[in-house]
Amino acid sequence: MKFSKRLSLITLVFALCVGIDQITKAIAKATLSMDSVQHYLGGSIRLLLTHNTGTFLGLGGTLPANVRYALMIIGLGSFLLALLIYTLMNRRANAPTVIALTMIFSGGLSNLLDRIVYGGYVVDFLNISAGMLQTGVFNVADVMLLAGAFILVAVGFKTKPQIAHS
Structure with missing residues (x-):
């Protein structure tokens, strides 16, 4: 894929993902x-404001502040x-x-x-359940990260095949 096309695609996806995430936040x-929960669809969807100092599902949220900063900002x-x-x-990426x-980015x-x-x-506010299954509290950025990962798995990191030149 040509650089200009790749840059345009990156810019469009980036603007949509970050824009939608920041607007919803x-x-x-x-x-x-943070003191109340709003229930929808019989309690399957819950909206509650949380401040997540950790990563996915709050992992690392109890680490000392300087360690969290090093990992979650610098790292x-x-x-x-x-x-x-x-x-x-990556010119070969489809x-x-x-x-x-x-x-993901x-x-x-x-x-x-x-x-x-x-x-x-991080501002988190969504929680979904289906029967006994329940997610942690998350946001739209988390959905984008997971969707990107699923797409990568589905396409198998495919790239255009290199054409051998004689």
């Missing part, structure tokens, strides 16, 4: 309370920068792979922005 912060920021460079420079990698960056802006936490 702003709405959640403006309309939800994650470095990983995301490397992922963006890889996505930008469109679904570029979209998936950009969704965008979800991670949107949550990283929260940590920087809000002093170390």
Whole structure:
């Protein structure tokens, strides 16, 4: 895929993912309370405002602040920068792979922005259950990260085959 097409695709997916995530977080912060839960669809969908100082499902949230900063700001920021460079420079990546990698980058960056802006936490507000199964509290960026990972698995990190030149 040509660089200009790849850059356009990355820009579009990034703008949509981060834009939707940040808008939904702003709405959640403006309309939800940390003291109450809103139930929908018979309690299958719950909206509750939380401040997640950890990563996925709060993992690492109890680490000392300096360790959390090193891992979740510097470490994650470095990983995301490397992922963006890889996505930008990988000429062989097909469109679904570029979209998936950009969704992962965008979800991670949107949550990283929260940590920087809000002093170390991410705004989470969604919780879903189906029978006895229940998710942790999450946000749209988390959905983008998982969707990107599922797409990568589905396409198998496919790239265009190299044509041997004689």
